[in-house]
Amino acid sequence: MTIDQLNAIKEETQKKSAQNWIHVGYSTCGVAAGAKEVFEALLEESKARNLTIEIKKCGCVGLCSAEPLVEVNVEGAPRVFYGKVNKDVAHKIIEEHVCQKKLVEGHIYEI
Amino acid sequence: MKRILIQDTNGDQKKALRDFSVSFTTQLRERGLSDAAQVVTVADIGVYNKGIVAKILPEGFIYVNLDAARIGEIIEKTIQKGEKVQDLLLDKKNKQMRLGLRNCGVIDPESIEEYIAVDGYQGLAKALAMGPEKVIEEMKKAGLRGRGGAGFPTWMKWNITRGIKGDLKYIICNGDEGDPGAYMDRSVLEGDPHSVIEGMMIGGLAIGATQGIFYIRAEYPLAVARIQKAIDVCYTKGLLGKNILGSSFNFDIEIRLGAGAFVCGEETALIASVEGLRGYPRPRPPFPSVKGLWGKPTVINNVETLANISYILFHGGEAFGKIGVEGSTGTKVFALTGKVRNSGLVEVPMGITLREIVFDIGGGVFENRKIKAIQTGGPSGGVIPEQFFDTPVGYESLQKLGSIMGSGGMIVLDENDCAVDISKFYLGFCVDESCGKCAPCRIGGTQMLVILKKISEGKGTEDDLKKLEQIAQAMQKASLCGLGQTAPNPVLSTLKYFMAEYRAHVIDHKCPSGKCASLVxxxxxxxxxxxxxxxxxxxxxxxxxxxxxxxxxxxxxxxxxxxxxxxxxxxxxxxxx
Structure with a gap:
């Protein structure tokens, strides 16, 4: 790889970056707390509704006591972290936050 | 649409919060603003012990110590006009600063493209253009010191190895993180593996090494898998191997697993372990910088150190050097655990006070119990009682208090924790992990532990306290490696700050915190x-x-x-x- 190729990858990836996304904390702390189940629930629910949203596994943002942590950024609603997410909360995130642009009760963590 | 995030930050006004929420929603409806604002109860609003707190988005205003009487004013001023209600406002600054953890939770750690998109490998590109001398010069400007614990200036370490003639040199990443309660290296390896690889390549370039080795403990399977994946993709993309980024620089990386011995985090024992020998430390000098792996000059850097290097080279040493305080520049990641409300990783600029870390970021002790001390630096560190919490964090400032920065473990102790019990725990850990090669550590540690057990059972005497101190000093002076030299630190520092508690055990045969089972x-x-x-x-x-x-x-x-x-x-x- 040359420097030009490196810069080309950089530009291309930046251009492709999604407007609407969900990040799931997927390090040891997150996985141990149930991130796999949450990730699958989010993916399933968004597929069932035919949503165009990027759902991605990330590292740990640091607040391990609130894992599984999910960060949500969709147009029309503020970008927030949800902590102690389980399957049910994951469904709510898709239904309420992503679709209705309403924040989900009781799980927001300001980091 | 406005969002009103609310939380009861004292934790004892559940009903008041519910009433506040209902009242806010009703008043919004009465004014026909139901569709213009949403009231949400949140789990953690980032402010503690300030009654009912509301945060208004998108403005980000934080109002504290609220009651229902102020709702009308908040709606009129903030919700309708976007203005502040001055007397309720809390001016809150974000105390964290993310350099080492900059990409953790932001990018997909298994995607090299995403790392490249956030300026990944640009630091390496700059380093290749600069050449080794200038890279070391840049590191000198940055003033980065080793994040593994000892705090040796990284540029100096590199410069020594660079100055030694040899056809083959090595750079090793020390990922043998073993302090109880510390896991920042794991998090960086798992969350941003490419930043560590990039840092290692820059280090290799600076010292003239062509081979890098990751030494990671086998207890971190996910970290190992992600680093391996990152290395593999670097080879397929041509970022590792020959003529990296079109230059004449060649570099290879491989992984070695540690089998879980604490002593293998010590650099000479680590080298022995990589060579396939038993993880025994050996006397220094010769230092690994001169004679390390397979007898060749070797630099060993900690994970967090390497993650910072890619940042420094991209943003410049001067910019990094401005963060933090004189002598301790940059940021430090701490693993905040123990009796603290928000346990997890925090990254803060050096010079922040311990109080800010524990109370403003960590949210204080849970159940609002009284804080006793914090333990920093793991089994090589010590305790810092509450009266010193306003000390700014830095290598020297913590050392003056009889503790160390260490790799960044920070365990919060409350009034239910007993000083004797704490030192017994840490010393017990070091006795278990002592390799047994040198007598001061092997025998001294065991004897101290016997005395501590005696004290915790109420059978200790005043003479025992003197003996503890004597053995501790002998161990510090005569042990072969860092493990033995620092193992008595938790005992010495608790003796220094909590002598009254030790005396209560030996004279009154009582454990004031009620922890030592035989005494209650x-x-x-x-x-x-x-x-x-x-x-x-x-x-x-x-x-x-x-x-x-x-x-x-x-x-x-x-x-x-x-x-x-x-x-x-x-x-x-x-x-x-």
Whole structure:
């Protein structure tokens, strides 16, 4: 790889970056707390509704006591972290936050 | 649309918060603003012990100590006009600063494209253009010191190895993180593996090494898998191997697993382990910088150090050097654990006070119990009692207090933690992990542990306290490696700050915090006892008997002093003496 190729990858990836996304904390702390189940629930629910949203596994943002942590950024609603997410909360995130642009009760963590 | 995030930050006004929420929603509806604002109760608003707190988005205004009477004003000013309500406003600055953890939780760690998109490998590109001398010069400007614990300036380490003639040199990443409660290296390896690889390549370039080795403990399978994946993709993309980024720089990386011995985090033991030998340390000099792996000059850098290097090269040493304080530049990641509300990783600029870390970021002690001290630096560190919490964090400032920065473990202790018990725990850890090669560590540690056990059982004497100090000093001076030299630190620092507690154990045969099981006895106050029987149900020794009418009693002969009845009793009827 040359420097030009490196810069080309950089530009291309930046251009492709999604407007609407969900990040799931997927390090040891997150996985141990149930991130796999949450990730699958989010993916399933968004597929069932035919949503165009990027759902991605990330590292740990640091607040391990609130894992599984999910960060949500969709147009029309503020970008927030949800902590102690389980399957049910994951469904709510898709239904309420992503679709209705309403924040989900009781799980927001300001980091 | 406005969002009103609300939380009861004291944790004792559940009903008041519910009323506040209902009242806010009603008033919004009455003014026809139901569709213009949403009231949401949140789990953690980032402010603590300030009553009911509301945060208004998108403005980000934080209002504290609220009651229902102020709702109308907030709606009129902030919701309708976007103005502040001055007297309720809390000016809160974000105290964290993310350099080492900059990409953790932001990018997909398994995608090299995403790392490249956030300026990944640009630091390496700059380093290749600069050449080794200038890279070291840049590191000198940055003033980065080793994040593994000892705090040796990284540029100096590199410069020494660079100056030594040799056809083959190595750079090793020390990922043998073993301090109890510390896991920042794991998080960086798992969350941003490419930043560590990039840092290692820059280091290799600076010292003239062509081979890098990751030494990671086998207990971190996910970290190992992600680093391996990152290395593999670097080879397929041509970022590792020959002529990296079109230059004449060649570099290879491989992984070695550590089998979980704490001593292998010590650099000479680590080298022995990589060579396939038993993880024994050896006397220094010669230092690994001169004679390391396979007898060749070797630099060993910690994970967090390497993650910072890619940042420094991209943003420039000067910019990094401006962060933090003189002598301790940049940021440090701490693993904040123990009796703290928000346990997890925090990254803060050097120079921040311990109080800010524990209370403003960590949210203080849970259940609002009284804080006693924090333990920093793991088994090589010490305790820092509350009166020193306003000390700014830095290598030298913590050392002056008899503790160390260490790799970044920070364990919060509350009034229920006993100083003797803490030092017994840490010393016990080091005795277990001592490799046994040198006598001061092997025998000294064991003897100190015997004395500490004696004290915690109430059989200690005042003479024992003197003996502890003597052995500790001998161990510090005569041990072969860092493990033995620093193992007595938790004992010495608790002796320094909590002598009264030690004396209570040896003179009064009492444990003031009620932790040392042999020194406490439990009984039940029949007047307070309601006969609910909770204590009898949790008692693992069946030592508690009674009925609703007759109330309950504890059979001292059967009681094992575990304290479960004390914790479970809602009526404070269980007495601990």
């Amino acid at each position: 006895s439990y009984s039940i106050n029949k007047e307070k006892c309601t006969g609910c029987g909770m204590c009898a149900r949790v008692c693992p020794a069946d030592a508690i008997t009674g009925t609703r009418q007759e109330k309950y009693t504890i059979d001292a002969a059967k009681c094992i002093s575990c304290g479960q009845c004390f914790d479970v009793c809602k009526f404070t009827a269980v007495i601990r003496q």
